[in-house]
Amino acid sequence: MTYAASDFTVHSDDTISRPTADTLDKLWAALDGHQYLRVRFPKKVIENECLRLVAARRTQATGLEHRQPEPEELIHCLTIGPPLFVARSDSESKRATHVYRVVVEEDLDNNAPLRVYALKDVWHEIGRREEVDFYDLVARHCVENGIDMEKAGMARCHGNLNLARPGPHLVTDWDLASHGTAKRHHTRILLSPVGRPIHEFPSTKKLVEAFHAAVIHLKIAYDAGVLHRDVSANNVLLVEDPSSNIPGFLVDYDCAEMTENGVKLFNAWFNTRTPASWKESNKSLLDRTGTFPFMAIERIEAKQRRVTADHSSEGAVDSDADIAHPNDYLAC
Known part of the structure; x- marks a missing residue:
């Protein structure tokens, strides 16, 4: 499944857009440090399929699993290649769960090595505990017991955004009502590593x-x-x-x-x-x-x-x- 500029998602979701040509050029240049991605996805493929999604990331790279509240900032994730995973949750295609391979647009101007994440886009069932709570409980346990999650290769959460209820500290410019129903909330969770x-x-x-x-x-x-x-x-x-x-x-x-x-x-x-x-x-x-x-x-x-x-x-x-x-x- 590919997602070109004409894809329905761009038009039906006000938190998804197409990146500018300048951003695409920066993205391709930044991927120089990830040769396996350059080989797998030619520049034309990345340009045709790249989407820009609103997400959230904790404001520091590590150590926030045991702090309250966890400060987060809005970011824009750029997808690389087609989705890693798609699973439909009902007949409405916009309610499908997607997992994308992404980089953060705001990181493109930094000199630090570009980090690749997995972004999970899901309509979370109201009444069930959000996935981020389980990731953070495991992470806090690791902090308390001296377990190096990076060395152990464990999946970690770097940010969580409920698009229907983003929280008062985040300034939003999208229609909150369109990202929630009586049964589900539209949520994006930023994870690593990419699998x-x-x-x-x-x-x-x-x-x-x-x-x-x-x-x-x-x-x-x-x-x-x-x-x-x-x-x-x-x-x-x-x-x-x-x-x-x-x-x-x-x-x-x-x-x-x-x-x-x-x-x-x-x-x-x-x-x-x-x-x-x-x-x-x-x-x-x-x-x-x-x-x-x-x-x-x-x-x-x-x-x-x-x-x-x-x-x-x-x-x-x-x-x-x-x-x-x-x-x-x-x-x-």
Whole structure:
């Protein structure tokens, strides 16, 4: 799927536009440090498909996961190539979830090396906790326990923007009402690293290393009080940058829930956000969710028996409610 200037998204979303010719020239020049992208996407492709999307980024690169409030500023993300992922959530194409490979336009004039991000554009279901809360809870746990997320290759959140309710500190120039419905809010979350599908693995060794990294990330998340609950072939990725030493990583906390300890930690560390409730989390944990081919067999067979899972088990992967076994990865 490509997104040229005539694409419907440009015309139906007032937070998406086309970059100027000058900006496109700067973008192409800045990609000189990312030869793998230059080889993959010729200049003409980038010029034809590049979109400019409003997003938000925390005002410092690191360390903000444990500060309140987290200061953010509006930015403009420039897409490189077609979307990395598209998943339709309903019949209306504008409600599709998109993940783009992007750089930040405001960084083009800096002398620092250009950073490539993944921008997830999703219509988030009202009533479910926003994905950023799970990313930040895991990040705060890593800060508190001396875990280097960069070295571990873990997915990190660098900014989150609810386009329907952007917050009083952000000056907006778009129609807020058009980005919200009675059931969903339009949200963009800025993430790193940028991934590519697990089925593109170059060797069996690299595939096993990616799965091993994902299991480690699951364990760290569990120790932080987060159950991922939707590990599948789409949510364990290889790192796109061929120069990276990171074998793979776990993404997508859309279906995640907090453990009882996670609820306590979240409310203590993020007391300016919507409080977490163990009663609500526990209720949600009793529901089956996830991607069917990757679910634990016991979980599927227990559907009719209404068996209560032991979410407090020390077996972090085994307790990840809906993909219980590391053996499930072998089905990928």
